[in-house]
Amino acid sequence: MAHELPALPYDYAALEPHVDATTMTIHHTKHHQTYVNNLNGVLDKFPELKDLGIVDLNKAVGTDKLPKDAATIIRNNGGGHYNHSFFWKIMTNPSNTNGPSGEVKAAIESAFGSVDEMQTKFNAAAASRFGSGWAWLGVKADGTLAIESTPNQDNPLMAELSGTAAMTPILGLDVWEHAYYLKYQNRRPEYIAAWWKVVNWEQVADNYAAAKAGTVPV
Amino acid sequence: MTRSISTVKLPDLPYDYGALEPYISGHIMELHHKKHHAAYVANLNKALEQQAEAEAKGDVSKLITLQSAIKFNGGGHINHDIFWTNLIPHKDYQPPSGELKTLIESQWKSLDDFVTTFNAQTAAVQGSGWGWLGYNKTTGRLEIATMANQDPLSVTGLVPLLGVDVWEHAYYLQYKNVRPDYLKAIWSVVNWKNVADRLAAAKK
Numbered sequence: 202m203a204h205e206l207p208a209l210p211y212d213y214a215a216l217e218p219h220v221d222a223t224t225m226t227i228h229h230t231k232h233h234q235t236y237v238n239n240l241n242g243v244l245d246k247f248p249e250l251k252d253l254g255i256v257d258l259n260k261a262v263g264t265d266k267l268p269k270d271a272a273t274i275i276r277n278n279g280g281g282h283y284n285h286s287f288f289w290k291i292m293t294n295p296s297n298t299n300g301p302s303g304e305v306k307a308a309i310e311s312a313f314g315s316v317d318e319m320q321t322k323f324n325a326a327a328a329s330r331f332g333s334g335w336a337w338l339g340v341k342a343d344g345t346l347a348i349e350s351t352p353n354q355d356n357p358l359m360a361e362l363s364g365t366a367a368m369t370p371i372l373g374l375d376v377w378e379h380a381y382y383l384k385y386q387n388r389r390p391e392y393i394a395a396w397w398k399v400v401n402w403e404q405v406a407d408n409y410a411a412a413k414a415g416t417v418p419v
Numbered sequence: 420m421t422r423s424i425s426t427v428k429l430p431d432l433p434y435d436y437g438a439l440e441p442y443i444s445g446h447i448m449e450l451h452h453k454k455h456h457a458a459y460v461a462n463l464n465k466a467l468e469q470q471a472e473a474e475a476k477g478d479v480s481k482l483i484t485l486q487s488a489i490k491f492n493g494g495g496h497i498n499h500d501i502f503w504t505n506l507i508p509h510k511d512y513q514p515p516s517g518e519l520k521t522l523i524e525s526q527w528k529s530l531d532d533f534v535t536t537f538n539a540q541t542a543a544v545q546g547s548g549w550g551w552l553g554y555n556k557t558t559g560r561l562e563i564a565t566m567a568n569q570d571p572l573s574v575t576g577l578v579p580l581l582g583v584d585v586w587e588h589a590y591y592l593q594y595k596n597v598r599p600d601y602l603k604a605i606w607s608v609v610n611w612k613n614v615a616d617r618l619a620a621a622k623k
Contacts, residue, residue, distance in 0.1 A: 230598040277545050331491045332568040333546035337584070353546040359421065377546070378587035379596060388452040 204255065206234050207286050215294045219395040221384045225236060229289070232379055236281030236354070243274040250275075256358065256417045259283050263361030280354030284373065286419065291372055293401035301402050303348045305371070305409040312346040319348070320397065323374075326350040327366070327393045333377040338405075339368030340412035346371075358417065369417050371408035372400065424469040427467070429460045430500055438508040442604040447580045452503070455588055459495030459569070466492060494569030498549060498582055505581050507610035515611040519618055522561050537563050537583075538602040547586040552614070553577030556623045581614045 209215075214222035244251050245404055247268055253261065258279045261267050267275055301309055301316060313319035319338070327336035330350040339357050342348050349357060349366050360367030374396060381392035408418040432452055437445035466488040473481035484595055515523055515530060527533035540563055541550025548567045555562050560576055572579040583605060590601035 227595055273545075294459075331487075332548075378591060382587060382591045386450055386592075387458070 202251070204237050204244075204282055206230075206237045207289065209289050211292075211294055216292055216399045219295060219398045220292070220381075224379075224381070224383050225381075226373075228285075233281070233285040234308060236278045237283065239274060239278040240282050243271050243278065247271045254419075255279065255283050255286070256419060259356060259358040260360065262355075262359040263363075276359070277354050280356055282357070283358070283419075284354055284356055284375070286369060288373055288375055290418075291401050291404050292396075292399045293404070295398045297403075298398060298400055299402055301405065303406060304413075305402075305406045306347050308409065316414040319346075322348050323372075324390070324393050327374050327376050328390050330376050336371045336374045336376060337368065338372040340409065341366070344413065350376075369389050369408075369412035371412055371418065372405050427460050427463050427496055429457050431504065432503050434508055439477040439506060439608045441586055442509060443506075443590075443601075447588075447590065447592050450592075451499075451584075453588060456495070459492045459499065462488060463492035463496050491569055491588045494571045497571045497573075499585070501579055502582050502584055504613050505610055506605075506608050507613070509607050512607060512609070513611055515615065517615065519611065519615040522618075524563055534606055538599065540565055541583055541585055542599050542602055544585050550583040550585060551579055552575070552581040554580055554618055556621060578617070580617045580621070581609065588616075 206229070209212070209225070212222075213225040213229070216225060230414060247270075250258065250267070250271065258275060262272070262276045262280065266328060300306075306316065308414075309316055309319045323338060326348050327350065330336060332352065334350055334352040335354075335356065336348070336350045337357050338346060338348055347366065348379055349368065351357065351359075351365060355365060356360060356373070357365060357368035357370050359365050374393065376389060376393075381389060385392040411418045424562075429452075432448070435450070436448040438577070439445075444563060466485050470482060470485050473479075473485065474530040483578050514520075520530075522587065523530055527536060537550055537552065542565070544550065544565050546567070548565055548570075551564045551566060551572045553562050553564055553572050553575070554560075557576075564572060564575060564577060566572055566575075567621075572582070583602070583603075585598060590598065594604075
């Protein structure tokens, strides 16, 4: 079965004024769509990989499960497809966002001291990622939360890449310039600060529960 | 405390922000120069300052942690410094001539074929980076190369002649996700005389 562009869980304008409608439209219908198209294109050439779901495809990056001729295309486009599918779901209309609570809040406080301190560390990771990439909050193998940033369309599922610390992501932020340039231009820190206002903490809590149960949120 | 490297300065553009219209918008040129390049300069100077202090103290650990900031921001400064001179208002555009023209045609048959090849490789840069036309002093030939982020071409041994910035900030406000359209347009404002001057200097 071919990979498909998932529908957004909200209208393109739903994240205004923090993430503008034009950016959401282009980001979803052009950038994410291209990752899906390119991924399907390479899988047509290597149909034996079609049975791996998107999560296992990402986990296979950096291993010899992926044929050499497909490896880079899958890393870039399989990564891009997972990352953006994940990203749309952890955002929501700003009127729906209430901050973390329950178990995920406790885990954040345990790992970072407070939600504020977690955000400070996350913001630093997001702002200091040079070039294109993502910042992540995720669950490590030992069950604790950690923050890291990855370049381009890499993500913490790609544990076999040197330089990537393996985590199951529960929250992520796209800091490619296409994610913010139309509204924020070079002012990435302003984008990062505004983005917290559209974080879907219910989804983050679900992602945390899934990670603790040993599955990867898709 | 004296610095062994003098403070790096943001160069002026050799033309107005709007001079490359309609190929590159004035808004992009202004942000690109006043914000992005200026930030590389400011951050490079800060890193060099801290490097001098660390060196004076013999703090090798600190010197090591400063390496990436110097690479990112130093590369950003070098690359953009070259880039502004590689561009010229369209009304002053001249195609390549002389030795440069001969070299391009001997290696790619025509300027058009060179541009097609260059654009294909440069469009394919993943994430942020640059496409370059470089000169190989050993072989005496031109080479097309791409570099990630702000890695300068010089680390490959090639002499940079012409760079095309494909970080999204270089084109997104005007061309959005359609990087190939930007790559088609930019050739109308390439300063081939500057490229030829750089080639001549490299051959000395």
